Amino acid sequence: MTSAAATRLPRRRRPGWVDSFLLAVRIAAIVLLIWGIAGTVVKGINGEGPTGEAWRDLVVAGIAQGAMYGLIALGYSMVYGVLGFINFAHGEVFMSGGMVGFFVANYLWDIRFWDTNFVLSILLVLASSILASTLVAVIVERVAYRPLRDAPRLIPLITSIGISFFLQYTFAGLFGVAVKNYPPPPDYLRARIGFLDLEIEGTKLAVIVVAVVTMVALYLFVEKTRTGRSIRAVAEDKEIAALMGINVDRTIVATFAVGGAMAGVAGTLWALLFRGVSFITGFLPGIKAFTAAVLGGIGNLGGAMAGGVLLGLFEGVGPQLVLAGFGIPGVSQLKDVVAFTALVLVLIFKPSGLFGERLAAEDRA
Amino acid sequence: MEAGRTVLEFRDVHTHYGPVHILKGVDLTIHEGQIVCLLGGNASGKTTTLRTILGMVTPTAGEVVIDGEVTNGWRTAAVVARGVSMVPENRRLFKRMTVKENLEIGAYLRADDFTADYERVLEMFPVLKDRLAQRAGTLSGGEQQMVAVGRALMARPRVLLMDEPSMGLAPVLVAQNFDIIRQINEAGTTVFVVEQNANMALSIADYGYVLQTGRIVLSGTGRELLANPEMRQAYLGEVG
Numbered sequence: 001m002t003s004a005a006a007t008r009l010p011r012r013r014r015p016g017w018v019d020s021f022l023l024a025v026r027i028a029a030i031v032l033l034i035w036g037i038a039g040t041v042v043k044g045i046n047g048e049g050p051t052g053e054a055w056r057d058l059v060v061a062g063i064a065q066g067a068m069y070g071l072i073a074l075g076y077s078m079v080y081g082v083l084g085f086i087n088f089a090h091g092e093v094f095m096s097g098g099m100v101g102f103f104v105a106n107y108l109w110d111i112r113f114w115d116t117n118f119v120l121s122i123l124l125v126l127a128s129s130i131l132a133s134t135l136v137a138v139i140v141e142r143v144a145y146r147p148l149r150d151a152p153r154l155i156p157l158i159t160s161i162g163i164s165f166f167l168q169y170t171f172a173g174l175f176g177v178a179v180k181n182y183p184p185p186p187d188y189l190r191a192r193i194g195f196l197d198l199e200i201e202g203t204k205l206a207v208i209v210v211a212v213v214t215m216v217a218l219y220l221f222v223e224k225t226r227t228g229r230s231i232r233a234v235a236e237d238k239e240i241a242a243l244m245g246i247n248v249d250r251t252i253v254a255t256f257a258v259g260g261a262m263a264g265v266a267g268t269l270w271a272l273l274f275r276g277v278s279f280i281t282g283f284l285p286g287i288k289a290f291t292a293a294v295l296g297g298i299g300n301l302g303g304a305m306a307g308g309v310l311l312g313l314f315e316g317v318g319p320q321l322v323l324a325g326f327g328i329p330g331v332s333q334l335k336d337v338v339a340f341t342a343l344v345l346v347l348i349f350k351p352s353g354l355f356g357e358r359l360a361a362e363d364r365a
Numbered sequence: 366m367e368a369g370r371t372v373l374e375f376r377d378v379h380t381h382y383g384p385v386h387i388l389k390g391v392d393l394t395i396h397e398g399q400i401v402c403l404l405g406g407n408a409s410g411k412t413t414t415l416r417t418i419l420g421m422v423t424p425t426a427g428e429v430v431i432d433g434e435v436t437n438g439w440r441t442a443a444v445v446a447r448g449v450s451m452v453p454e455n456r457r458l459f460k461r462m463t464v465k466e467n468l469e470i471g472a473y474l475r476a477d478d479f480t481a482d483y484e485r486v487l488e489m490f491p492v493l494k495d496r497l498a499q500r501a502g503t504l505s506g507g508e509q510q511m512v513a514v515g516r517a518l519m520a521r522p523r524v525l526l527m528d529e530p531s532m533g534l535a536p537v538l539v540a541q542n543f544d545i546i547r548q549i550n551e552a553g554t555t556v557f558v559v560e561q562n563a564n565m566a567l568s569i570a571d572y573g574y575v576l577q578t579g580r581i582v583l584s585g586t587g588r589e590l591l592a593n594p595e596m597r598q599a600y601l602g603e604v605g
């Protein structure tokens with residue numbers, strides 16, 4: 001009894017070398033950040049580097065791409081919320097939508113419907129992409145994760161990596177490894193559109209608008225509907241959710257379906273932004289969206305959206321803003337470095353993510 | 366209340382967690398309108414008994430009977446739909462939801478209008494009226510207990526199961542809690558309450574069972590158990 005009481009006394013832990021090292025890393029990170037930005041500012045004053053308009057384009061592109069990451073990140077976050085593991089196959093759920101959307105788009109192009117009726121065409125593509133991603137997500141849950149419901153959380157996590165490869169090579173096997181290019185959007189979308197005093201490229205504006213509408217819809221769904229409430233209940237306490245009469249399995253399926261639908265929307269947005277899809281299209285955006293979810297505090301839906309937009313901004317603006325200041329050439333190629341550095345920095349400074357609550361010490365993986 | 370027909374019965378129920386034998390042949394009978402208490406020390410299987418009623422644990426032998434129907438293997442939702450609900454050990458509220466959402470989710474399976482029950486709960490616990498929009502996790506322990514009871518009542522149960530409702534409550538609140546139990550029972554709900562606080566529980570119970578390592582070792586009316594010398598020695602804190 002006495003020893004148990006003694007160990008519970010608030011004892012000051014002596015800082016070890018790891019703490020000193022982490023402190024040094026933090027200081028170095030801040031110094032490098034300020035140094036890089038200062039270098040860029042000095043260049044700007046000297047009239048070198050990007051113009052104001054170029055900066056604005058970087059910001060808009062960053063937000064558009066970030067909004068897409070945010071939509072994918074929701075799926076990671078929701079599944080983590082209800083099942084406590086990272087579904088690494090979610091990038092492939094997103095890719096499935098983009099792929100299926102391509103075939104629909106291509107067909108519409110072939111029958112000359114795409115150019116004459118672009119808005120309806122893109123809606124059809126969106127619908128098919130959502131349908132495909134939702135189906136893939138739900139099937140994966142049913143086949144791969146449900147049998148592992150009572151296994152330690154690390155088991156479905158590793159399974160998800162396997163599923164990820166399985167889906168990649170299934171698509172490669174079925175449709176070949178070549179990059180498939182969506183037909184081009186009409187000229188009026190590619191032109192710059194005046195929007196509040198700004199001139200924004202039409203596709204980027206469309207991407208941002210669709211993403212915002214989708215996120216608002218998701219928010220209303222989760223907060224206001226009966227299924228949304230079940231999802232929140234299951235995320236908090238499965239046993240008590242069942243005690244309320246909630247069908248936990250069906251709610252988990254709904255969670256995968258909604259996360260899949262979000263990824264499906266992102267699949268079409270990807271097509272608008274980049275046009276090319278292939279069997280590995282899901283990999284990097286998937287990892288980035290996972291990063292965004294962690295950045296925002298995993299399990300927190302608002303955080304996933306905000307984390308996505310922030311990550312997109314870091315990626316879009318960071319290379320020019322920080323790296324160019326050191327005189328590094330070709331910085332725009334280094335956006336992935338910036339994205340993952342941002343993740344590492346956030347985890348060093350705030351391990352629970354920017355908007356995350358401290359996780360309970362449950363078995364999560 | 367006068368005791369009526371049998372609403373809940375255990376017939377030689379055994380349960381296991383993996384290889385571990387927990388309930389070892391439990392027989393129980395609960396009549397409509399009664400308050401029945403289940404007493405027993407830590408790890409004697411009290412919570413397991415309630416979980417078995419709700420289908421959260423499936424008996425490995427024996428029968429659980431609700432309203433004359435054997436319910437072994439039923440899903441929890443089906444048992445809840447039959448009119449059984451529970452105030453779980455440690456309240457277990459949805460802490461990130463508001464108090465109002467916690468109460469409403471208690472009526473999740475109901476298709477009818479539950480406004481009357483909602484109002485009844487707020488009448489029973491007036492302090493909750495000012496807390497409806499607050500997250501349940503921010504409430505005090507006593508208030509959380511009220512929400513947990515209210516949530517269970519929102520299902521309009523015929524049988525209310527309560528797992529150690531006075532655990533962790535200040536003595537004043539414990540007394541209040543037993544008043545509430547009596548009030549709920551007088552309104553027509555059968556109550557099956559698990560307690561470690563034997564004195565208090567037996568003083569309001571029509572009938573009591575004592576569980577020891579998975580077996581019922583004593584049973585009788587509240588008065589009989591309170592007077593039983595074995596009981597007094599083992600559970601009511603009397604020496605010799």
Ligand SMILES: Nc1ncnc2c1ncn2[C@@H]1O[C@H](COP(=O)(O)OP(=O)(O)O)[C@@H](O)[C@H]1O
Binds near residue numbers: 382407413414
């Ligand atoms: N989910 C579980 N898995 C394995 N053993 C359990 C589980 N839940 C309870 N037990 C064990 O079953 C026994 C009875 O537990 P319980 O019914 O919770 O007792 P009580 O509520 O009377 O304290 C205890 O020994 C406990 O450790």
Ligand SMILES: [Mg+2]
Binds near residue numbers: 412413454
């Ligand atoms: Mg217990």
